[in-house]
Amino acid sequence: xxxxxxxxxxxxxxxxxxxxxxxxxxxxxxxxxxxxxxxxxxxxxxxxxxxxxxxxxxxxxxxxxxxxxxxxxxxxxxxxxxxxxxxxxxxxxxxxxxxxxxxxxxxxxxxxxxxxxxxxxxxxxxxxxxxxxxxxxxxxxxxxxxxxxxxxxxxxxxxxxxxxxxxxxxxxxxxxxxxxxxxxxxxxxxxxxxxxxxxxxxxxxxxxxxxxxxxxxxxxxxxxxxxxxxxxxxxxx
Numbered sequence: 001x002x003x004x005x006x007x008x009x010x011x012x013x014x015x016x017x018x019x020x021x022x023x024x025x026x027x028x029x030x031x032x033x034x035x036x037x038x039x040x041x042x043x044x045x046x047x048x049x050x051x052x053x054x055x056x057x058x059x060x061x062x063x064x065x066x067x068x069x070x071x072x073x074x075x076x077x078x079x080x081x082x083x084x085x086x087x088x089x090x091x092x093x094x095x096x097x098x099x100x101x102x103x104x105x106x107x108x109x110x111x112x113x114x115x116x117x118x119x120x121x122x123x124x125x126x127x128x129x130x131x132x133x134x135x136x137x138x139x140x141x142x143x144x145x146x147x148x149x150x151x152x153x154x155x156x157x158x159x160x161x162x163x164x165x166x167x168x169x170x171x172x173x174x175x176x177x178x179x180x181x182x183x184x185x186x187x188x189x190x191x192x193x194x195x196x197x198x199x200x201x202x203x204x205x206x207x208x209x210x211x212x213x214x215x216x217x218x219x220x221x222x223x224x225x226x227x228x229x230x231x232x233x234x235x236x237x
Contacts, residue, residue, distance in 0.1 A: 069114035
């Protein structure tokens with residue numbers, strides 16, 4: 001006589017299902033928490049033209065732009081995602097109008113040259129690379145040759161300058177000492193924009209971090225295992 005095929009143990013079947021559910025939930029939560037973060041932008045010097053009482057992002061780089069006598073141009077160091085997000089030069093701490101007459105009043109005109117008013121804003125402490133402190137903003141009048149570029153005007157009054165191999169302006173007056181257009185990731189408030197830091201405890205969506213979600217998933221799995229062990233001991237006793 002053939003022995004009947006034993007039916008699945010109800011407790012074991014339920015526990016297996018519970019474990020499978022816990023693992024699935026844990027995996028889903030971990031995947032959600034580990035969603036890739038987006039970069040906040042880049043740390044770099046932006047270049048501006050003064051238009052009336054406001055600033056416009058320059059359409060040329062300082063090495064190719066050739067300003068006319070009486071122009072006002074600005075440079076701002078900050079963390080920005082793109083030109084739409086870029087922080088504009090601020091009024092220097094000493095005050096004074098950001099006009100050509102206000103900046104170049106003490107620099108007389110001279111034949112065969114031109115005067116360019118420059119506003120140099122080194123940014124905020126939040127924008128600066130680790131271990132560096134930005135100098136105070138400054139305004140200065142550069143008197144250069146009639147065919148000089150903006151880069152030449154800047155070099156006349158704010159050395160040393162540093163460029164990379166792609167002619168990107170990396171440093172003005174020695175600030176910053178290192179780096180050039182470095183990508184910044186991770187959320188922290190900077191100079192007029194939001195940027196992120198690697199120590200941020202939350203992800204982009206404002207939800208819990210991947211570490212926290214992974215911990216919750218682990219607790220779910222371990223709890224399911226404990227229930228299965230307790231039921232197994234109770235049914236075997």
